[in-house]
Amino acid sequence: MDPRTVTFDFYGTLVQWHEGVDACFRAIVRRHGQPAMELAPLIHAFHGEGRRLRDTPPWRPYRDVLRESLRFALDRSGLPMSEADVDVMITGLSRLPAHPDVPAALAALRAGGWRLAAISNTDDDLIAGSLPGLGLELDAVITAQQARAYKPDLRLFRHAHEVLGVAPQQTVHVAASQPLDMAVCKALGLRGYWVNRRAETVDPQWLPFTEVKDVAEAAVSILR
Known part of the structure; x- marks a missing residue:
C-alpha cells in the first residue's frame, strides 16, 4: 500500500460543525417560542455532556450521544425535548x-x-x-x-x-x-x-x- x-x-x-450546531439550536429555540434565548449556555452544555457520554463506557452510537446531549442541554434551560427537536439536530448535523x-x-x-x-x-x-x-x-x-x-x-x-x-x-x-x-x-x-x-x-x-x-x-x- x-x-x-x-x-x-x-x-x-x-x-x-460549529456553524451547523449553532443553526440547529437556533431552529430548536424558535420551535419552543424562544427565538431570543442565549445559545451559548445551551451549546456549552450540549458539548460538555457529549464529551462525558463519549468518554463513559459502554460505547454507544453517536446518534444516541447527540440525543442525550440535546436532552441535557434543553433540560438545563427548562425546555422539554421533543422528537421534533431531535429530528432538527440529527438532520442538520447529517448535511x-x-x-x-x-x-x-x-x-x-x-x-x-x-x-x-x-x-x-x-x-x-x-x-x-x-x-x-x-x-x-x-x-x-x-x-x-x-x-x-x-x-x-x-x-x-x-x-x-x-x-x-x-x-x-x-x-x-x-x-x-x-x-x-x-x-x-x-x-x-x-x-x-x-x-x-x-x-x-x-x-x-x-x-x-x-x-x-x-x-x-x-x-x-x-x-x-
Whole structure:
C-alpha cells in the first residue's frame, strides 16, 4: 500500500460543525417560542455532556450521544425535548457543508499522490450525508461506530491504520481539536497539523504539531 496517506478529522476540520450546531439550536429555540434565548449556555452544555457520554463506557452510537446531549442541554434551560427537536439536530448535523477551502485543498493533495481518509467520532449513516460536499470521494471513511471507540481512544486510530494498511508514522493527521486529535498524534508519534479556524490558544501539553489556519494551508505544507 502507498504509505503517503493524510487522515483528517471531519467535523470542524473539513465540514462546518460549529456553524451547523449553532443553526440547529437556533431552529430548536424558535420551535419552543424562544427565538431570543442565549445559545451559548445551551451549546456549552450540549458539548460538555457529549464529551462525558463519549468518554463513559459502554460505547454507544453517536446518534444516541447527540440525543442525550440535546436532552441535557434543553433540560438545563427548562425546555422539554421533543422528537421534533431531535429530528432538527440529527438532520442538520447529517448535511453539513464543507469549509470553503476544503474541496480545492483535497483535490491538490489527491493530485499530489496522497491518499485521503477521514477518522471521525460519528456513525456511518450520520457522516454519509456530508461527504458529497468535499468535492471528491475519500479513499476511506473510518468512524467510531466501526471501531466502537471515540477519540482520543487510540483504538479508533489503530483501527484506521489497520484499514488503511499503514503504520502510524507513515501518515499525516490534520484536525481541529487539540485534546481529541493532537493528543493522539503525540501518543502515536504522528505528524500532526492543528487547524485553528477559531483563533484558539495553543495548549503546549499536546505539542509537537504544526498550527495552520485552515486545510488549504496544511495541504500546501504537506505538498512542499
